[in-house]
Amino acid sequence: MSRAQVSDFDCMVEELQRLVIENARAHYSPQVIEEWYHPQNIGRMSEPDASAAVRGWCGDTMEIYLKVDNGVIAEVTFMTDGCGPSVACGSMVTSMARGLPLDEAQQISPDDLLQALGGLPEESVHCAQLAASTLYKAIVGYRNEEGGRDTVIVERESPLVH
Numbered sequence: 001m002s003r004a005q006v007s008d009f010d011c012m013v014e015e016l017q018r019l020v021i022e023n024a025r026a027h028y029s030p031q032v033i034e035e036w037y038h039p040q041n042i043g044r045m046s047e048p049d050a051s052a053a054v055r056g057w058c059g060d061t062m063e064i065y066l067k068v069d070n071g072v073i074a075e076v077t078f079m080t081d082g083c084g085p086s087v088a089c090g091s092m093v094t095s096m097a098r099g100l101p102l103d104e105a106q107q108i109s110p111d112d113l114l115q116a117l118g119g120l121p122e123e124s125v126h127c128a129q130l131a132a133s134t135l136y137k138a139i140v141g142y143r144n145e146e147g148g149r150d151t152v153i154v155e156r157e158s159p160l161v162h
Protein backbone atom coordinates (compact mmCIF):
# COMPACT_ATOMS: atom_id res chain seq x y z
CA MET A 1 0.00 0.00 0.00
CA SER A 2 1.37 3.41 -0.96
CA ARG A 3 1.78 6.28 1.51
CA ALA A 4 -1.25 8.06 -0.03
CA GLN A 5 -3.34 4.90 0.29
CA VAL A 6 -2.30 4.49 3.95
CA SER A 7 -3.27 8.08 4.59
CA ASP A 8 -6.65 7.58 2.86
CA PHE A 9 -7.18 4.44 4.90
CA ASP A 10 -6.34 6.26 8.17
CA CYS A 11 -8.79 9.03 7.26
CA MET A 12 -11.48 6.48 6.53
CA VAL A 13 -10.90 4.74 9.88
CA GLU A 14 -10.98 8.07 11.71
CA GLU A 15 -14.21 9.04 9.99
CA LEU A 16 -15.73 5.67 10.80
CA GLN A 17 -14.77 6.05 14.48
CA ARG A 18 -16.25 9.54 14.52
CA LEU A 19 -19.53 8.22 13.10
CA VAL A 20 -19.64 5.34 15.59
CA ILE A 21 -19.14 7.71 18.53
CA GLU A 22 -21.66 10.18 17.12
CA ASN A 23 -24.19 7.39 16.76
CA ALA A 24 -23.48 6.19 20.33
CA ARG A 25 -23.95 9.73 21.69
CA ALA A 26 -27.37 9.86 20.09
CA HIS A 27 -28.52 6.76 21.95
CA TYR A 28 -26.64 6.67 25.25
CA SER A 29 -26.12 8.99 28.22
CA PRO A 30 -22.79 10.81 28.72
CA GLN A 31 -22.06 8.49 31.67
CA VAL A 32 -22.52 5.42 29.49
CA ILE A 33 -20.26 6.86 26.78
CA GLU A 34 -17.59 7.71 29.35
CA GLU A 35 -17.57 4.24 30.94
CA TRP A 36 -17.78 2.56 27.54
CA TYR A 37 -14.82 4.37 26.01
CA HIS A 38 -12.76 4.75 29.21
CA PRO A 39 -13.67 1.69 31.29
CA GLN A 40 -12.45 1.38 34.87
CA ASN A 41 -11.33 -1.89 36.47
CA ILE A 42 -11.14 -3.87 33.25
CA GLY A 43 -9.06 -7.06 33.11
CA ARG A 44 -8.87 -10.52 34.58
CA MET A 45 -7.34 -10.97 38.03
CA SER A 46 -4.69 -13.66 38.33
CA GLU A 47 -5.40 -14.77 41.90
CA PRO A 48 -8.86 -13.60 42.92
CA ASP A 49 -10.52 -14.61 46.15
CA ALA A 50 -13.65 -15.20 44.11
CA SER A 51 -14.87 -14.90 40.57
CA ALA A 52 -17.95 -15.55 38.51
CA ALA A 53 -18.68 -15.75 34.82
CA VAL A 54 -22.27 -15.43 33.69
CA ARG A 55 -23.55 -15.73 30.15
CA GLY A 56 -26.65 -13.70 29.48
CA TRP A 57 -29.44 -14.78 27.17
CA CYS A 58 -27.93 -12.53 24.48
CA GLY A 59 -24.97 -14.95 24.42
CA ASP A 60 -22.46 -12.47 25.87
CA THR A 61 -20.45 -13.23 28.98
CA MET A 62 -19.49 -11.06 31.93
CA GLU A 63 -16.71 -12.08 34.31
CA ILE A 64 -16.11 -10.46 37.69
CA TYR A 65 -13.11 -11.00 39.96
CA LEU A 66 -12.90 -10.07 43.64
CA LYS A 67 -10.31 -9.62 46.33
CA VAL A 68 -11.88 -9.40 49.76
CA ASP A 69 -10.28 -7.97 52.88
CA ASN A 70 -12.08 -8.24 56.20
CA GLY A 71 -15.47 -8.57 54.56
CA VAL A 72 -14.86 -5.57 52.31
CA ILE A 73 -14.30 -5.66 48.54
CA ALA A 74 -10.71 -4.46 48.27
CA GLU A 75 -10.26 -5.04 44.53
CA VAL A 76 -12.72 -5.85 41.80
CA THR A 77 -12.27 -6.19 38.06
CA PHE A 78 -14.38 -7.31 35.12
CA MET A 79 -14.04 -8.67 31.61
CA THR A 80 -16.72 -9.04 28.97
CA ASP A 81 -17.01 -10.09 25.37
CA GLY A 82 -20.26 -8.17 25.16
CA CYS A 83 -21.48 -4.92 23.68
CA GLY A 84 -20.41 -1.36 24.52
CA PRO A 85 -23.16 -0.96 27.13
CA SER A 86 -21.97 -4.17 28.83
CA VAL A 87 -18.49 -2.63 29.08
CA ALA A 88 -20.07 0.48 30.62
CA CYS A 89 -22.06 -1.68 33.05
CA GLY A 90 -19.01 -3.75 34.06
CA SER A 91 -17.04 -0.57 34.62
CA MET A 92 -19.78 1.04 36.68
CA VAL A 93 -20.72 -1.99 38.78
CA THR A 94 -17.09 -2.61 39.74
CA SER A 95 -16.58 1.08 40.60
CA MET A 96 -19.70 0.99 42.77
CA ALA A 97 -18.67 -2.25 44.52
CA ARG A 98 -15.07 -1.33 45.34
CA GLY A 99 -14.70 -0.49 49.04
CA LEU A 100 -18.14 -1.76 49.99
CA PRO A 101 -18.82 -4.46 52.59
CA LEU A 102 -19.96 -7.68 50.89
CA ASP A 103 -23.51 -7.28 52.25
CA GLU A 104 -23.89 -3.87 50.62
CA ALA A 105 -22.20 -4.82 47.36
CA GLN A 106 -24.49 -7.83 47.07
CA GLN A 107 -27.46 -5.47 47.11
CA ILE A 108 -26.39 -3.53 44.01
CA SER A 109 -29.28 -4.07 41.66
CA PRO A 110 -29.69 -3.58 37.90
CA ASP A 111 -31.80 -0.50 38.74
CA ASP A 112 -28.96 1.00 40.84
CA LEU A 113 -26.66 0.47 37.91
CA LEU A 114 -29.10 1.98 35.42
CA GLN A 115 -29.54 4.99 37.66
CA ALA A 116 -25.78 5.51 38.01
CA LEU A 117 -25.41 5.29 34.24
CA GLY A 118 -28.18 7.74 33.49
CA GLY A 119 -30.30 4.96 31.99
CA LEU A 120 -29.96 2.65 29.00
CA PRO A 121 -32.19 2.10 26.00
CA GLU A 122 -34.72 -0.70 26.53
CA GLU A 123 -32.77 -3.10 24.33
CA SER A 124 -29.66 -2.68 26.52
CA VAL A 125 -31.27 -2.99 29.96
CA HIS A 126 -30.31 -6.67 30.10
CA CYS A 127 -26.62 -5.65 29.95
CA ALA A 128 -27.08 -4.01 33.39
CA GLN A 129 -28.83 -7.13 34.64
CA LEU A 130 -25.92 -9.25 33.43
CA ALA A 131 -23.34 -7.08 35.24
CA ALA A 132 -25.31 -6.91 38.52
CA SER A 133 -26.00 -10.64 38.40
CA THR A 134 -22.35 -11.49 37.86
CA LEU A 135 -21.25 -9.39 40.83
CA TYR A 136 -23.96 -11.05 42.91
CA LYS A 137 -22.80 -14.52 41.87
CA ALA A 138 -19.16 -13.74 42.63
CA ILE A 139 -20.08 -12.63 46.15
CA VAL A 140 -22.30 -15.67 46.70
CA GLY A 141 -19.44 -17.83 45.43
CA TYR A 142 -17.06 -16.22 47.90
CA ARG A 143 -19.48 -16.88 50.73
CA ASN A 144 -20.01 -20.47 49.73
CA GLU A 145 -16.26 -21.05 50.04
CA GLU A 146 -16.06 -24.07 47.74
CA GLY A 147 -17.18 -21.97 44.80
CA GLY A 148 -15.14 -19.03 45.94
CA ARG A 149 -12.32 -19.43 43.49
CA ASP A 150 -12.79 -19.62 39.75
CA THR A 151 -16.54 -20.01 39.92
CA VAL A 152 -17.99 -20.39 36.46
CA ILE A 153 -21.71 -20.12 36.14
CA VAL A 154 -23.44 -20.12 32.82
CA GLU A 155 -26.92 -18.76 32.52
CA ARG A 156 -28.81 -19.02 29.28
CA GLU A 157 -32.46 -18.59 30.10
CA SER A 158 -32.95 -15.46 32.15
CA PRO A 159 -30.80 -12.38 32.54
CA LEU A 160 -32.36 -11.47 35.89
CA VAL A 161 -30.88 -13.24 38.89
CA HIS A 162 -31.97 -11.00 41.74
Ligand code: FES
Pocket: 056, 058, 059, 060, 082, 083, 084, 085, 086, 124, 126, 127, 130
Ligand atom coordinates in the same frame (compact mmCIF):
# COMPACT_ATOMS: atom_id res chain seq x y z
FE1 FES B 1 -25.19 -8.88 25.37
FE2 FES B 1 -25.14 -6.24 25.88
S1 FES B 1 -26.00 -7.25 24.16
S2 FES B 1 -24.39 -7.86 27.09
